Amino acid sequence: MxxxxxxxxxxxxxxxxxxxxxxxxxxxxxxxxxxxxxxxxxxxxxxxxxxxxxxxxxxxxxxxxxxxxxxxxxxxxxxxxxxxxxxxxxxxxxxxxxxxxxxxxxxxxxxxxxxxxxxxxxxxxxxxxxxxxxxxxxxxxxxxxxxxxxxxxxxxxxxxxxxxxxxxxxxxxxxxxxxxxxxxxxxxxxxxxxxxxxxxxxxxxxxxxxxxxxxxxxxxxxxxxxxxxxxxxxxxxxxxxxxxxxxxxxxxxxxxxxxxxxxxxxxxxxxxxxxxxxxxxxxxxxxxxxxxxxxxxxxxxxxxxxxxxxxxxxxxxxxxxxxxxxxxxxxxxxxxxxxxxxxxxxxxxxxxxxxxxxxxxxxxxxxxxxxxxxxxxxxxxxRTDALDRKIRKDATAAGGAEYAALCALSLRQAFGGTELVSRDGKPWAFLKEISSDGNVSTVDVTYPAMPVFLYLDPAYLGLLLGPLLDYAEHGGWPKEFAEHDLGSSYPNATGHNDGNEESMQVEESANMVLMSAAYIARVDSAKARAFATDHYAILKQWTDYLVTNALDPGYQNQTDDFTGFIAHSANLALKGILGIGAMSRIAAAAGNSADATRYRATARDYIGQWVTKAQDTTPDHLKLAYDQPGTWSLKYNGYPDALLGLGLVPAAVAREEADWYATQVNQFGVPLDPRHSYTKGDWEMWTAAWLRDHPVSDRLIGALYAFATSTPSRVPFTDLYDTVSDNQSGFQARPVVGGIFALLSLDK
Known part of the structure; x- marks a missing residue:
């Protein structure tokens, strides 16, 4: 790969x-x-x-x-x-x-x-x-x-x-x-x-x-x-x-x-x-x-x-x-x-x-x-001068001058990892997983980039989702969960009809449902209804997989695959539960009120169990995995709860996590978890957006700005870096920096 x-x-x-x-x-x-x-x-x-x-x-x-x-x-x-x-x-x-x-x-x-x-x-x-x-x-x-x-x-x-x-x-x-x-x-x-x-x-x-x-x-x-x-x-x-x-x-x-x-x-x-x-x-x-x-x-x-x-x-x-x-x-x-x-x-x-x-x-x-x-x-x-001024004004209001600088650094890189094509006379957009696996339209690379498209051009997100949905619906993908990508090597979307790919079962299924829900929340009601109706069967299939598997994920891979497979991941479970909640919005848009009620009730039931399973024994933060007391991780997957207004994560839990992260800030950011000192800038900004009413949001922004403006790693903006040494840990030029727009994406 x-x-x-x-x-x-x-x-x-x-x-x-x-x-x-x-x-x-x-x-x-x-x-x-x-x-x-x-x-x-x-x-x-x-x-x-x-x-x-x-x-x-x-x-x-x-x-x-x-x-x-x-x-x-x-x-x-x-x-x-x-x-x-x-x-x-x-x-x-x-x-x-x-x-x-x-x-x-x-x-x-x-x-x-x-x-x-x-x-x-x-x-x-x-x-x-x-x-x-x-x-x-x-x-x-x-x-x-x-x-x-x-x-x-x-x-x-x-x-x-x-x-x-x-x-x-x-x-x-x-x-x-x-x-x-x-x-x-x-x-x-x-x-x-x-x-x-x-x-x-x-x-x-x-x-x-x-x-x-x-x-x-x-x-x-x-x-x-x-x-x-x-x-x-x-x-x-x-x-x-x-x-x-x-x-x-x-x-x-x-x-x-x-x-x-x-x-x-x-x-x-x-x-x-x-x-x-x-x-x-x-x-x-x-x-x-x-x-x-x-x-x-x-x-x-x-x-x-x-x-x-x-x-x-x-x-x-x-x-x-x-x-x-x-x-x-x-x-x-x-x-x-x-x-x-x-x-x-x-x-x-x-x-x-x-x-x-x-x-x-x-x-x-x-x-x-x-x-x-x-x-x-x-x-x-x-036109672009007006766009520059809009982004600077909006970003400064959302997160301050340093946040505006990070947005300025990220925009061209985010869009530059994508390109527009014509399929039977209709537009589609493809994305390259630059500098990591080189895959075509990787779902868990499109997902962290999502905020920039939601903020600037929700229709563009729809164009990126188009081929991903079409492949699962018509292209021969054989699994019940969502695909990881459309092909192992850009620019050839050859698919994986043999099912042999880097499977991320809960990860990608939840990503697709959450992106779809975010898309329909930002377009007019007619487009939302058409999208939800046209793709309802596959989105329901993926959500039903989440209902069975998300509350306590088995030993699975997830987007931060460089950290390895993990069982009982609290952060992955959170994503899956929010995906179920997001499906209630899609069902409502499609006019299926019974499914909307059922998925919403399931998500509420699961989140209560999740809080109990994830709570550390020292009751001041959530664990990395249910069976790993004394651990923690950056719960960036809380961001979709704020983005979609699902209201699933209890405010007290979010506040507890924010207080904990404030005690874990290294000079250049908060690590993903205590196993390593590296972090990902896109996930830091997702976390800053989720917790934007807490002082830790500003701490995360300031730390990422400090890294970007001082790192000796002179490469196109990396999303993976060491919070202690100020060096790139891997990756560069990836479109995932669109995630830096997470704070801006919260305001419709």
Whole structure:
């Protein structure tokens, strides 16, 4: 079941590249392999005005601290500002499981961006200001030229949809924005696997400055094996809807392997790199050393395509480059806009049928989609800015400034683990279990991510539930309880018709019923009634399994499978009982009042027995398992009781648990249970939501913020970390961080 990350071939020395590192982890083998990414920072010593000490790459802040502000090193060098958080890794282009590029450090200049695995996805940015070249992205080596000076990074502002850097050099300020739109309620726009990069330049000293901006990306954006041969093309794409025409540089594997992966990257599809046409734009495709030397020598590119194709990604490292000659720049800003994306057809397979990406329902090809994406750039910026402000306002009201920062860090990652497809003309959404097992639409990965969809777009949760319900109803799943996933390896939803999978009987059955109840609670009554009626038989089947097995679960696996199987689990029993209670809501929506009454009565009876069985002998907290006195665990499964308003868990029990957790807070959080010092951030926020009227809720938020802003594990936001050492314990970039929105999801 493991889906380990393959370490790619290292870049050649001619590119002046830092070796990327990746690690792999299965959910059951995570303690043997943590997947921590370690990257250096070549070129940082040339950054003007930046601290030349380890502090520039060390954590800012301490537990409970406010968002990081500007500061000075002992030598007086300026440190960058991070608002509202110093991310463990900065999301740059994060839109799908295969478009997921991050910066694993604080400074944009001096290191390569990377795929979520740590695999280099090289991007270079150079600014020529009055004839002097400055580096602002990447770590390139340019033959016969000294390494350009680095622009000073003044700040990084992180919002839910964008990462915005402000850099300066030579009397010029560069604002560089990486925008990966999230479009709640708009399937057409949400389906586009594209991300914006915009650059805005202005003079800061009152003088006019001659400015040019250079960007390139490498073939590493396409494939995890640098020995893979690729082909490329340049084309002019007409504008649409009043938008600009584009120059698009694209590349694809010479011999694609459809519906397969290498190192968690797709082995088919096309990387699309486009620039909005404007006066002074030039482009070039060729060897990295040739193309970068051309721009620093001539101040422009040759508008030529290297015809030495196909060739391997690591054979003279072909890059795809644009240069914007912005001319004389004063206080009025000059801009340049690019986009990057990864397009695939088909997107996934479902029980042997290939399914196209949903965007193909709206556009005949990627060229028309890219043209629309650029025409929509201004409106997208306004929409996402409004969304950013809404999330910040709502999250601050729900949990404070640090909670708002965690939500900003999580949104792109949560949606970026999913993608939209078309099945017989109707939309579905699939989810990849990133960095753990690599399964397709894992139920107990969809479940912890649920709060973000409930808060922003309940219909999207319905699209994720669609294939999971369809498989159990029509696809050949043979068991009476719910399936664990739709296939062992994304993007192939081959199912498990032989029943041979990582079974989590109570876990997944309750998860499906609870998610279904949450969905119908957030849509209008007609949709709720239709959903409950259409899926009543399978939801009732799973609930009846819970009636038989949930009160005292046998020796079963559960979502925290890295801790091992467990018998008589109090937390698992709680989930199952709440699932039974949730079915009463589904029955009511379907008009089956008799079932609604019966399931509600059963849940109430079981919860009373559960309290007695789970209560520790010291009567101040609940046990880990019924037969393990003196133990405890984080009862994050209490959250659905608050979410659905079931009113099953007695208030006194919740208060007792909250008081106990307050005595168990380590510097960076509350462990899952006393067997280990690690915890999961998504479950901490579920617990904070369940107990939001108790001071421990704020303690949990502050501890998770402290971890995220100070951890030395520079990887896309991990959900599994050590509450003592501040290090990642496993997992990264997983969509489960949608669970951080649990507090926001409580308000309809």
């Amino acid at each position: 493991s889906d380990t990350i393959n370490t790619p071939a290292e870049p050649g020395p001619e590119s002046g590249r830092l070796p990327s590192s990746g690690g792999g982890v299965s959910r059951r083998g995570l303690l043997r392999s943590t997947g921590v990414v370690g990257l250096g920072a070549a070129g940082v010593t040339l950054l003007p005005g930046m601290a030349q000490t380890a502090r520039a790459e060390q954590p800012n802040g301490v537990p409970g601290s406010a968002p990081a502000n500007s500061g000075h090193s002992a030598s007086g060098s300026v440190l960058p500002v991070f608002d509202p958080i110093r991310p463990p890794a900065v999301p740059l282009a994060v839109r799908s499981p295969y478009l997921s590029t991050w910066l694993a450090g604080d400074l944009l200049a001096g290191r390569w961006p990377s795929f979520w695995t740590g695999r280099t996805t090289a991007m270079t940015g150079l600014a020529r200001i009055d004839g002097t070249d400055f580096l602002f992205i990447g770590a390139p080596n340019i033959p016969d030229h000294p390494l350009p000076r680095g622009m000073a990074q003044h700040s990084l502002t992180l919002t839910a949809t964008r990462s915005q850097y402000v850099l300066a050099a030579g009397g010029v300020e560069l604002t560089l924005t990486f925008l990966s739109p999230i479009e709640p309620g708009d399937l057409r726009r949400q389906s586009m696997p594209l991300s914006y990069i915009t650059a805005e330049v202005r003079s800061t000293d009152g003088a006019a400055h001659d400015v040019g901006l250079y960007f390139d990306i490498s073939g590493e954006w396409l494939h995890a094996d640098s020995g893979t041969k690729i082909r490329w093309a340049r084309e002019e794409v007409p504008g649409t809807a009043g938008g600009p025409s584009l120059t698009s540089l694209s590349f694809t594997p010479d011999t694609p392997r459809v519906l397969a992966e290498n190192g968690d990257m797709a082995t088919w599809g096309t990387t699309v790199w486009s620039a909005a046409q404007q006066p002074g734009l030039t482009w070039q495709i060729g060897a990295d050393t040739v193309v970068r030397k051309a721009v620093v020598t001539d101040g422009k590119l040759g508008n030529v395509v290297d015809d030495g194709q196909p060739r391997a990604i690591n054979d003279r490292w072909p890059v795809f480059a644009f240069h914007f000659d912005l001319g004389s720049v004063r206080r009025s800003p000059r801009t340049a806009t690019l986009s990057v994306g990864h397009v695939r057809e088909p997107a996934v397979s479902y029980l042997g049928t290939q399914l196209p990406p949903l965007w193909r329902s709206y556009w005949p090809d990627w060229q028309h989609m890219a043209a629309y994406f650029h025409a929509d750039a201004g409106a997208a910026a306004r």
